[in-house]
Amino acid sequence: MKKDVAVIGVGQSSFVRGYEGSIRELAFEAFREAMQDAGITQKDVDASVFCSAPEYDKQRSPAGVLAEYLGLIPQPTFYVESVCSSSSTGVKVGYSMIKSGLHDVVVVLGFQKMSEITSAESQERMGRGADIQWEAPFGTMMPAYYALYAQAYMAKHGLTHDDLMGVRLKSSTYGVINERAVYRKAVKPGDFKQGDPEAKLAGPVAWPLRVGDCCANADGSSCIILADAKKAKSLSKKPVWILGIGAASEAVNMAARPDFTKGLSVGYGAAAEAYRMAGITSKDIKVAEVHDCFTIAEIMAYEGLGFAPAGEGKQLIREKATYKDGKMPVNVDGGLLSKGHPIGATGGSQIRTIVLQLRGEAGPMQVPGGPDIGLVHNIGGVGLYGNVTIFGRG
Amino acid sequence: MGFEKFGRKSFTAVTKTAKFVDFLAEGKVEGTVCKDCGARFFPPRADCAKCFSKSMDWFEMPKKGKLETFTTAYYAPFGFEADPPYTMGVVDFGGGLKLFARLAKEIKPDEIKVGMDVIIRPFKYDDNQLSFEIAKG
Numbered sequence: 410m411k412k413d414v415a416v417i418g419v420g421q422s423s424f425v426r427g428y429e430g431s432i433r434e435l436a437f438e439a440f441r442e443a444m445q446d447a448g449i450t451q452k453d454v455d456a457s458v459f460c461s462a463p464e465y466d467k468q469r470s471p472a473g474v475l476a477e478y479l480g481l482i483p484q485p486t487f488y489v490e491s492v493c494s495s496s497s498t499g500v501k502v503g504y505s506m507i508k509s510g511l512h513d514v515v516v517v518l519g520f521q522k523m524s525e526i527t528s529a530e531s532q533e534r535m536g537r538g539a540d541i542q543w544e545a546p547f548g549t550m551m552p553a554y555y556a557l558y559a560q561a562y563m564a565k566h567g568l569t570h571d572d573l574m575g576v577r578l579k580s581s582t583y584g585v586i587n588e589r590a591v592y593r594k595a596v597k598p599g600d601f602k603q604g605d606p607e608a609k610l611a612g613p614v615a616w617p618l619r620v621g622d623c624c625a626n627a628d629g630s631s632c633i634i635l636a637d638a639k640k641a642k643s644l645s646k647k648p649v650w651i652l653g654i655g656a657a658s659e660a661v662n663m664a665a666r667p668d669f670t671k672g673l674s675v676g677y678g679a680a681a682e683a684y685r686m687a688g689i690t691s692k693d694i695k696v697a698e699v700h701d702c703f704t705i706a707e708i709m710a711y712e713g714l715g716f717a718p719a720g721e722g723k724q725l726i727r728e729k730a731t732y733k734d735g736k737m738p739v740n741v742d743g744g745l746l747s748k749g750h751p752i753g754a755t756g757g758s759q760i761r762t763i764v765l766q767l768r769g770e771a772g773p774m775q776v777p778g779g780p781d782i783g784l785v786h787n788i789g790g791v792g793l794y795g796n797v798t799i800f801g802r803g
Numbered sequence: 804m805g806f807e808k809f810g811r812k813s814f815t816a817v818t819k820t821a822k823f824v825d826f827l828a829e830g831k832v833e834g835t836v837c838k839d840c841g842a843r844f845f846p847p848r849a850d851c852a853k854c855f856s857k858s859m860d861w862f863e864m865p866k867k868g869k870l871e872t873f874t875t876a877y878y879a880p881f882g883f884e885a886d887p888p889y890t891m892g893v894v895d896f897g898g899g900l901k902l903f904a905r906l907a908k909e910i911k912p913d914e915i916k917v918g919m920d921v922i923i924r925p926f927k928y929d930d931n932q933l934s935f936e937i938a939k940g
């Protein structure tokens with residue numbers, strides 16, 4: 410097993426609607442937890458990387474401001490962005506900084522305070538993560554883009570609305586028990602009943618996607634502390650190693666997408682690269698976090714990651730194979746659908762979940778059998794950026 | 804200047820492909836084709852990343868294609884609140900050319916199917932904004 414760069418500390422704020430504080434205070438919540446988890450002080454940290462989607466931030470160039478608030482000056486700091494996968498990209502950058510020998514310990518902090526703008530404004534900004542010159546003038550937004558994939562996929566592969574609901578029912582099973590999740594209410598099939606005014610999740614957003622098929626905006630922060638092998642062994646009793654990192658990009662405009670029935674090309678590309686680097690296959694993964702910004706996205710992720718053959722992702726939901734006790738547990742922390750999706754913090758939160766699972770510290774969400782290898786799949790935009798990171802217990 | 808007239812609401816004012824809007828006013832939906840290597844682009848590009856040429860011609864897009872996928876939006880972003888519901892989709896013309904646009908209002912929702920024959924045509928909003936739309940083939 411590759412033991413070059415390890416995660417030695419993880420932290421996450423609660424994901425909430427309307428965080429009662431500023432971005433620096435929000436960042437502090439995840440940072441404090443990760444530093445206490447690692448058992449280190451700021452003197453041990455050589456550099457920091459901050460990650461968010463900047464269109465939500467009123468603060469220009471937040472890295473310097475947050476680094477000061479967290480006590481991380483005068484060490485070098487900067488900002489990276491890949492929309493919803495910003496903090497996975499941050500971890501890739503941190504890994505590279507350590508692997509190159511520039512630094513030994515790097516803090517990667519993802520944050521997003523989405524609540525400073527209205528939901529419609531937020532949708533417009535998210536739409537601007539797609540093609541603003543040629544698509545936004547038609548009134549696009551994130552659910553509509555993913556609905557284009559859902560429509561073509563459902564028509565070809567016989568995926569049903571009940572299958573999509575199945576993804577949400579699974580996510581809510583774990584959202585209920587995740588104290589950090591924004592959506593903690595239990596979800597039942599009746600909540601999706603068409604034509605029932607009491608069915609809160611049934612209404613169309615961008616057909617075929619309904620309210621219950623979409624993740625919730627949230628405010629939140631996440632923090633991942635990375636270290637080289639020497640520091641990891643001296644500072645940490647429970648390092649979790651980065652075994653593989655893959656990333657890919659795709660054309661922004663829908664007119665340049667090759668095949669809507671196949672899912673996101675970046676999911677396939679990033680996964681292939683990460684498996685190759687780790688020297689493993691999908692069969693070696695014991696627990697995974699995938700980017701379920703919409704229910705359809707989780708089904709497509711199963712296939713991109715090789716958990717199911719093309720067109721057969723629905724079987725994993727029908728057989729409950731991706732529940733905690735199933736053969737391939739996925740998003741057993743509630744995923745983006747129930748835990749919430751504070752853009753810049755999401756990747757770091759997914760990584761935290763996998764690190765806790767590999768350490769056996771995931772509490773009521775712990776996958777049985779002592780998982781030793783876990784995977785994080787984190788998408789930016791509508792498959793504009795794809796990131797897959799594989800972790801292993803030492 | 805000129806590109807602010809494109810679509811329901813444009814987020815881009817200045818682009819070297821602004822002539823696209825003039826073609827819409829003439830009733831044509833045009834893409835660009837590289838004068839040096841022949842690569843065709845829709846949406847239009849001013850520069851060819853295949854051969855680094857900056858010299859482009861315009862060509863008229865095929866009129867007939869198949870609807871590859873679609874969605875009906877029941878909520879709209881800031882600035883588009885008066886429009887829902889509206890349907891958007893991707894048309895495949897074959898030969899690597901595709902296009903994204905709204906579907907014409909006159910098409911009934913239950914008539915819209917993946918794979919159906921469609922045509923594209925220029926479209927003018929009440930406020931004279933210029934666009935193009937997908938209609939029944």
Ligand SMILES: [Zn+2]
Pocket residue numbers: 837838839840841842851852853854855856
């Ligand atoms: Zn060319």
